[in-house]
Amino acid sequence: MNTSGQLARQIPAASRASLRSAAARLLLHVVFLLIAVGCFAAYEHFKVTGHPDASLASLAAAGAFGFAPVRDLIRIVFRIEGKALHLVHALGGLVLAVLPFTGLVSGAPMLTRAAMAPFAIMGAAQAVMHQGHPRNPKQAAAMQRFAASLPEVAQFTSAKNLTSPENAARAVAVLSDLVAKAQALGQTELESDPRFQSALGQVSTRFGANLGLDAVDLALPKLATNPAAAGAVPELRRRLAAARGTIAQAGSR
Secondary structure (H helix, E strand, O other): OHHHHHHHHHHHHHHHHHHHHHHHHHHHHHHHHHHHHHHHHHHHHHHHOOOHHHHHHHHHHHHHHHHHHHHHHHHHHHOOOHHHHHHHHHHHHHHHHHHHHHOOOOHHHHHHHHHHHHHHHHHHHHHHHOOOOOOOHHHHHHHHHHHHHHHHHHHHOOHHHHOOHHHHHHHHHHHHHHHHHHHHHHHHHHHOOHHHOOHHHHHHHHHHHHHHHHHHHHHHHHHHOOOOOHHHHHHHHHHHHHHHHHHHHHHOO
């Protein structure tokens, strides 16, 4: 009887332990995927800003972390272990890392989504921690306008979206508008009251704004292929550089 009672108690305990283990593994893979997304955004950022070594390192990390959940599934289903599993992970990560070079994966949508994250996090933290002392209203409005325009940039990430003169003209207007809003956001950082500043807020603002401008940078070469819009690209590049300069100046204060 005692043996039977012990077995009855051990089975639910084993089931709970198995569920906890599965939940922990699932959470770990979610973290790995978030890291992979961050590394891919870093790859695009470093590629745009002319840092090839850092760009390739970020891409390799994105492939390694992005394939980790698939590796675990292969281990469970095919019962592959040891060196063979490491080889599968290396090859799978390499395949993922090569995808951006094939054109199957576009970086601008990823950058625009990644750029919105810091503003969302800052907004939530501000609402919880500083309810009685809101962020500088002018800067808060500039942040909101910039973040609201980010999704529009993703429309112009493929050449097929720029085939008509109308779409090209629309792209010029949207990209010009976003660059102007980034410039205004950087200017509010320079003018804002130090009481409303924090290290996290400053870093987050610069991070989100620069990723958004990276997305613009990726769209410009495609825009330049359309004769109806090619003439606007040099001026957009000049304004883009000016906006980056303002944001960098705000960050160096």
